[in-house]
Amino acid sequence: LTFTGSYADNLKVKYPNEYDLVFRLKLPEEKRILVVKDEKIPGNVKLDLSQVLHVIINQKQHVNTYKQLKKMVTSESLLSIQLLQSWLESCFTKALDDINKEIIYNDIKTTLSYSKQGPAHTISVKEPYMYSVDFVPGIVLISSKAILPSISKDWDAIPKPLKCIYSDTSFRASYDNIENEMIKNKNNLKNALRIIKKFRDIHTNMHNLKSYYIKTLFLWRASREPEKFWYQPIGFVVIQLFTDLNNSLEKCKLPFYWDPNLNLYEQIGESGLTDMRRCVQSKKKLLENYTRLKVKTEVDHFKVYKTFREYINIVHNLYVDIKI
Template sequence: MSKPMQTQFLLNEVSKFIHLTNGKVGQIVNELVDIILNKVKAKDTLFCRLFSEKLICGSYRDQIKINEPDEFDLNILLNLSKAKVVKNEKSHPGFVKVDLSAYKCDENFKSFLQRFTNRRCFLLVSNLQSWFESCISRVKIHNSVIELRSYKFYVKVRKAGPAHTISFETQEAASDPYLTTGFRFSVDLVPGIQFDRDDWPSEIAPDRDNYKWVAIPKPLNGSGNAEHLLFVPSYAVQESDIMLAKNSKKNALRLIKKIRDRNNIQNLKSYFIKTVFLWKSKRKGSKFWDRSIDVIVKKMLNMLRRRLKRRVLKFYWHRKFNMLDKFSPTQIDTMRMQIESAIRQFRSYRNTNMLFDLFLTDKEKEQLLARMQKRAK
């Protein structure tokens, strides 16, 4: 076997090891969230009126999670069909305001405007978040048990940023290789206002006419956003389509995420890694990802290193927004040095089983080698 094939073989083995598909958990999550949202709709008439649909987001939607899928992100989409978007490019590029002035003459929305907007009829992030938090609190699921199919789940709720995290622990389970008693998973529920292509805020044009996007009420710490008016655009559906591939793109992304976790590279968010892949997809097209997995991983690690060295990682949809601005130079340089160390290890460990050490813990490496030996018999 040639040397490049040897490295490629090792990386493919790691890829298979860390990519575990557990559709059963995803189905259970979908049903559990439906139970909770139905409770909310029964308790809150405004939520029942505004709720449109739920949208799975993040790594699970993109199929780039590593190891067991135990964290899920869902946008809870609210329908305000007359809402308009106002860009905020000068002071906060990449963020938008939601203008509800079109509802001024609508008597059915009079109390809503008084409760959720400022004097200029801009939707207030803090008020929307507080209301959604009260919606979840009113159904009293914290420290409760939800029964579903042949399972019982112990439920806990906590608030973190724009998300309301609902944690589940399997209390009783049928004979099941995935949902065993004690298995834990969590769901982040984030409210959002859904918009269609007519209000598309990005300079990158959508590929399809039916694309929609979501304005997320995410607080901005230390931004001077005293009125809490700024929403973050989210493009989950579009990004999922860009990541869609039958080549090595997703495997390479998972491998770099595993390098991040194995080497404890703090602050290097999964979305930062994904953003580097989005930019490469735009600039190089689909053929780039047809290369061997070892070439792709090497090139993407170097691209990530260059972005960290410049201390600039542009948001794919809004290039004026540098996603690294929230970190200090020291924090960014620490991430860069850790990636540089990973690149050196990747180069040194080529064609040897030591390459596993870059991605796997000792226990994981032992498990993978045992599987490989079993298959070889």
């Protein structure tokens, strides 16, 4: 299991009540997985398990694994998202049924519920605390199987469907570990990212701007800026990234960092992009006129929040009714 998302990146700007976990599925004979670039969906790959199945059919220790994998591939031996997810759903359902959908710890009984949305299998808790955990499956692939030449670590193939194009055998290539390396230890980067996320959170017409979209803006900026850029005043960094956000919305285009041919904004309708563009443009000038914010790096979330509150007061209700 690997934490992902805002909590793992130390970018959560609210009390953490949602957690993202990738449970990494490591197949036997992983070196024999044929990774094929999906020519129709940028940033995606297909997984051909023909060679894996050919080898493990004769391995006694993998009798059950072979039977299960055989059920989850197409006639062309490509791993099927629907069949994989259906099997995982049955596993989650059985596991919860086996414990009667509840756990007892320190004499406190907690009821669990299960739901499925997109690639995630979600387990929710309502009492005594309310939180949820999204379990997203990822097929572990070795670095030599990456479709990019610069990958030096294991990576994952995520069964993440696109709204605009659907393919039952197309997996999103995910390099989360490398992304985390790119944004860590860069002074004001994470503070600026938190502030822009907070801006998103308090404007209802910005709800289509996913956290990963904001992170992508920072990945692009981090890839082209020297280290000293992130040591400039937080106000300056925020304005630069806010400008990047504005430019991307004006162009209606946010390229996926690992394959610029994929426009992440394609999944947002025209009206959603228009709403976000108007919201950002209406605040951009106020941000550009603000030069007093010169706070250096603060790791603690509440110090960042305190700085943000000062920001609010100075720019005349730019951010209002913030609650953590």
